[in-house]
Amino acid sequence: MEKIVAGKWDYSLNAKFYRHRPNYSPKAIKMLVEYVEVHDKDNFSVADIGAGTGNLTIMLLNEGLKKITAVEPNDEMRKIGEEVTENTTVKWIRATATETTLSNQYNWVTFGSSFNVIDRNLALAETYRILKNNGYFTCMWNHRNLSCPIQKAAEDIITSFIPEYERGVRREDQRSFLEKNATQFKDICYIEVDFNVKRTIEEYVLAWKSVKNRFWDLKTEEGIALFSKIIDKIKKELPEVFEIRYTTRAWTMQKKSK
Secondary structure, X not given: OHHHHHOOOOOOOOHHHHHHOOOOOHHHHHHHHHHOOOOOOOOOEEEEEOOOXXXXXXXXXXXXXXXXXXXXXXHHHHHHHHHHOOOOOOEEEOOOOOOXXXXXXXXXXXXXXXXXXXXXXXXXXXXXXXXXXXXEEEEEEEEXXXXXXXXXXXXXXXXXXXXXXXXXXXXXXXXXXXXXXXXXXEEEEEEEEEEEXXXXXXHHHHHHOOOOOOOOOOOOHHHHHHHHHHHHHHHHHOOOEEEEEEXXXXXXXXXXXX
């Protein structure tokens, strides 16, 4: 666990900026809650893996789910998550997606923007272990919708500095991976919902500070310098206030009965 916390996916410097990210589409979350057959919200158990600062956890709470375990290995992320869910029924634990330390008691295992930073094969195996028979797995992300002029303008600015810029596994269609590797699951369900949010340029820039990738590392002088150049150009070319579009994408499967 320490290796993951201290390695390339260490979000300690990014954690405080997560509150500036737009959360998932509320419509998408409602659709998922209905799909995974939540009949008793008080006792339907959810393991939110890689819960970060609690963005998805909070939305599950808002849907009335009470029995939520949030798993997050990073201390800075988890501290914020514990604060924002204080006085709720959420239980936080320090563990990883591949070694959750949880028992097989969960109806639903969720990965909100975290399935791309782990060994997906091992994470699916661990998900299978902790799910009840006929329980559900979901991985989901918010993607910047590049059909939106503002998002496209930001993308063009980034690629002007980093021609080889790409977004990695998080932007991939997960179906081919799930079909090939998830032999103990069935019935892949895909949900995609667009939504718009209003942002100031400062809010938009702060959200970018939550991003971690291989192109700019805010732990290094070179990374800070590159990021500053990108942000300076974004501030010059984008308006002070604007509406931008995101897309919530989610893949869900059901565990096969033994």
